[in-house]
Amino acid sequence: AQTVTQSQPEMSVQEAETVTLSCTYDTSENNYYLFWYKQPPSRQMILVIRQEAYKQQNATENRFSVNFQKAAKSFSLKISDSQLGDTAMYFCAFFSYNQGGKLIFGQGTELSVKP
Amino acid sequence: GAVVSQHPSRVICKSGTSVKIECRSLDFQATTMFWYRQFPKQSLMLMATSNEGSKATYEQGVEKDKFLINHASLTLSTLTVTSAHPEDSSFYICSARGLADTAGNTIYFGEGSWLTVV
Numbered sequence: 001a002q003t004v005t006q007s008q009p010e011m012s013v014q015e016a017e018t019v020t021l022s023c024t025y026d027t028s029e030n031n032y033y034l035f036w037y038k039q040p041p042s043r044q045m046i047l048v049i050r051q052e053a054y055k056q057q058n059a060t061e062n063r064f065s066v067n068f069q070k071a072a073k074s075f076s077l078k079i080s081d082s083q084l085g086d087t088a089m090y091f092c093a094f095f096s097y098n099q100g101g102k103l104i105f106g107q108g109t110e111l112s113v114k115p
Numbered sequence: 116g117a118v119v120s121q122h123p124s125r126v127i128c129k130s131g132t133s134v135k136i137e138c139r140s141l142d143f144q145a146t147t148m149f150w151y152r153q154f155p156k157q158s159l160m161l162m163a164t165s166n167e168g169s170k171a172t173y174e175q176g177v178e179k180d181k182f183l184i185n186h187a188s189l190t191l192s193t194l195t196v197t198s199a200h201p202e203d204s205s206f207y208i209c210s211a212r213g214l215a216d217t218a219g220n221t222i223y224f225g226e227g228s229w230l231t232v233v
Contacts, residue, residue, distance in 0.1 A: 035221075042226075043153075043208075043227045044226050044227065045208065045210070045224035045227075047221060050221060089156075091158060091159070095222070100164055100172070101164075101212055102149055102161060102164055103149070103210070105158045105159050107157075107158050108156075108157070108158050110156070
């Protein structure tokens with residue numbers, strides 16, 4: 001069965017600095033998608049970035065970028081120029097149609113951006 | 116982008132009563148909807164997957180007679196918590212996936228519903 005592991009329950013970063021959140025996953029599949037979701041105190045789940053496994057190029061969305069290492073089954077999220085509004089829970093998630101199209105989430109990392 | 120609306124955002128009910136939570140996809144057709152439960156500071160726990168026009172598939176350990184899920188149309192799924200008890204108090208979130216690539220294989224989430232059973 002697919003599993004997603006986030007080994008950092010909590011992290012903090014100073015405003016304007018860079019932070020990297022780790023995520024590893026386990027799968028025997030070759031075609032899948034990976035996501036990072038942000039959940040601020042409002043509890044709304046917000047899609048931050050997505051990566052298709054067949055693409056070698058790392059996805060980037062403004063200040064957010066990923067380091068996707070398919071062979072190592074690693075999918076870390078880098079947040080550059082951290083802002084106070086980045087304070088939230090961050091969840092890494094795995095998706096494939098072979099899993100019934102459902103997202104498999106990691107345990108989450110609580111990120112605090114300090115002024 | 117795709118929008119999923121969940122209602123109500125907060126509900127308080129008496130122990131023993133039933134409460135219904137709605138999940139609507141506003142600008143796309145959702146062939147599949149998912150219902151999650153989330154405890155404080157924890158990840159989302161998938162309760163069930165519902166496909167339009169068919170019975171929901173429940174995850175292991177989730178009581179299907181207690182958490183009734185109906186996906187009557189391509190834009191609406193409902194979760195009914197029957198005979199609610201205080202231990203059912205939680206944050207419930209729905210999500211939806213569109214037809215083929217209409218939502219880009221991305222799953223979009225509702226705003227969530229806080230249920231308090233007193």
